[in-house]
Amino acid sequence: MLSQKEVATSKWPQLTDVLEKWPKPRIGELSPSAAETAVEIDAVFNPQDLLARLMGDKELACKVLAGFLEDAPRQLLALRKMLEMGDAEGALRQAHTLKGAAATMSGETLRALCAEVQEAVVASDLNRAVTALPRLEKEFELFKATLKQSGWV
């Protein structure tokens, strides 16, 4: 019978597999001008990226996008309240959660703004985090409008 230590060692191949598949930057593979254009077009919402990650399942994509649009305002409000109350731990977790959701929805600018808030909280600069909030809220509205205009929701 294997000990837990031996079992742990047996899992190292899976760890190696994870490290081999470590996410690599894709934009860098493009020429600088093409990369800039791609970034501008896809930054608000990148449907190709979303569908590629969901094995082309558009029905699932629409369902999750609709869920995100419904839930994100609650998360933004919670983040604002935590920052205003000086709850750094809560704000950090909330910004992290929202960042993950934005990334799941292929909203790159939204994700980047959440990361900016998160970094400010990590640096104990809550004022900077609060200052970034209006841009984050505006970006969410743009994200929502883009989805509506393009018929995704």
Next chain:
Amino acid sequence: MRALIVEDDFTSRLLLQSFLSKYGECHVAVNGKEALAAFRAGHESGQGYDLICMDIMMPEMDGQTAVKEIRAIEEAEGTLSTKGVKIIMTTALDDMKNVIQSFRSLCDAYVFKPIDTGKLLGHMKDLHLVNPSNSAAKPVTVKLDLSAY
């Protein structure tokens, strides 16, 4: 397959639940503490989970702690993690420290967010949770040819 999704974010939870429902019964927990309670309840009722998708950064109890606790429960019963519930970490934490810590806590696979359902399915196949030839689980009727016997 019975799956437990442990995720504090509604959107990621919705995605995982919608996707995994194609392959079996799914339950959800919103933090490590709830996950532990669900795991214990399933275990005690004889309807344990086959798969747990575990986020890491969550309120109340984080995913790393929950995995350690789950493996400790299994070990106390004499069940090694290779025979225990399959645990796939599903997290945006892509730093080496968290990855190594998760494998030390005996997770079975690590999937980075944003979730890629194809990669998740690949891990599920590797862990023998779904049929390797099926891209989506559907009820399958197998007709056995016993004429040679």
